[in-house]
Amino acid sequence: MPLEYALQYRGQFPDPGPWKLPGSFNARLTEPLGISDLPLQKVRRSKRMPYVFNIMxxxxxxxGKTTFMNTLFDSALKEQNPPKDLSSLKTVKINPVTYELVEDGVTLHLTVIDTPGFGDQLNRETNFDPIIDYIDTQYDTYLHAERSQEMRRNIQDNRVHCVLYFLPPTGKGLRDIDVEFLGRLCTRVNIIPVISKADGLTKEEQQIQKQLILQDIEKHDIRIYPSAYAEDRETLPDIERYIPFTVIGSDDYVESNGKKVRGRTYRWGYVEVENTEHCDFIYLRDLLIRTNMQDLIETTHSTHYAQYRSSRIRAKGRPESFLACDEYYDSKIENERKTLKNEMKQKEDEMRQMFVQKVKEKEAVLRESEEHLNQRRKQLMAELEEKKRELQAEEESIIQLEQSMKMK
Known part of the structure; x- marks a missing residue:
């Protein structure tokens, strides 16, 4: 029987070989199977897994770093066991604290990495080392997990996805310590400069400090996010005009137009945290959470971590050809991902157009049926009127016949 079957279908399905997949054939569905729900299944599955975002x-x-973080995530993200006397710290202390935030069934494991002691000593030469060591250690831990078969299935991501660098509201440009820090870390991690306590500056002073900072950033060739890494260049000008972001943090609420909003009260009035006329808090929050959180995570993996991984591999003497293969593989996977995304969008458009076309065809059939029914109704009404006239004529003839008979 197997030989008979093989001889019967010989030549129709050639052997694809050990390293090839057989060609696929288009099959037309006679009725829906639910394949279109696969993206929804992926969304539901992704919502079950907690998202991870690490911000330093x-x-x-x-x-006001802690106050700002409380304001940013609208939660009481209190620092765990804060040092009582920062001046007693001989070096920068790294203090990561993880919180679990839940919104509409989506869980976010947020790790806030504070750096108490930064810039508080007279000798600031060693302030950068603990921060750089921490970032590199997380990269090294992730690299070790990728090489382990047991840990590769579920790698815990402790890499720093974003660094918020707080600048004092001086009305001036970058200081020496700012230039040194940004220059050293801009190639290791995504950095977003922030002007804190913006309520201490007027609108004119804010614009002047922004211009001076941007001039120093360009002068020293400092790469900041998203200008140096964003792939969506169309929406980039809408974000860049607010960089560096001026922010205000507050744990208190003030009453504005009958509503309770986050803000600060002064003798001359009050300032609102979420008022675009007072600061850029809303734009920074949208950048970090609503629009670019996933991009920050992907940029950390595909750019900063990839550079660290390549440097470690080169340090061990791995041939450049292997690295080129890795880069080719990553680029190929990325291109495949974009292609699949475009194909999915095209199929959605085709299905939407097909649905609209079917609705139009159904409406045309219903309209034709309605016209046919109206014509049939008119025809029946005309026949009914004709029958009525005939009955009236017969009735009149009968009456005339009776009258003539009576006269006789």
């Missing part, structure tokens, strides 16, 4: 805040003490 760097800046001198007194710039």
């Amino acid at each position: 805040v760097v800046g001198e003490s007194g710039l």
Whole structure:
């Protein structure tokens, strides 16, 4: 029987070989199977897994970093066991704290990495080392997990996805410590400069400080996010005009137009955190959470971590051809991902057009049926009127016949 079957279909299905996949054939579905729900299944599955986002805040003490983080995530993200006397710290202390935030069934494991002691010592030469060591250590841990078969299935991502660098509201440009820090870390991690306590500056002073900072960033060739890494260049000008972001943090609420909003009260009035006329808090929050959080994570993996991984591999003497293969593989996977995304969008458009076309065809059939029914109704009404006239004529003839008979 197997030989008879093989001889019967010989030549129709050639052997694809050990390393090839057989060609596919288009099959037309006679009725829906639910394949179109696969993207929804992926969304539901991704919602079950918690998302991870690690953000580091760097800046001198007194710039309101903790208050700003509480305001940003609308939660009481209190620092665990804060040092009582920052001046007693001989070096920068790395203090990561993880929180679990839940919104509409989506869980976010947020790790806030504080750096108390940064810029608070007279000798600031060693302030950068603990931060750089921490970032590189997380990269090294992730690299080790990728090489392990047991850990590769579920790698815990502790890499720093974003650094918020807080600048004091001086009305001036970057200081020496700012230039040194940004220059050293801009190639290791995504950095977003922030001007804290913006309520201490007027609108004119804010614009002047922004211009001076941007001039220093260009002068020293400092790469900041998203200008140096964003792939969506169309929406980039809408974000760049607010960089560096001026922000205000507050744990208190003030009453504005009958509503309770986050803000600060002064003798001359109050400032609102979420008022675009007072600061750029809303634009920074949208960048970090609503629009670019996933891009920050992907940029960390595909750019900063990839550079660190390549440097470690080169240090061990791995041939450049292997690295080129890795880069080719990554680029090929990325291109395939974009192609599949475009194909999915095209299929959605085709299905939408097909649905609209079917609706139009159904409406045309219903309209034709309605016209046919109206014509049939008119025809029946005409026949009914004809029958009525005939009956009336017969009735009149009968009456005339009776009258003539009576006269006789």
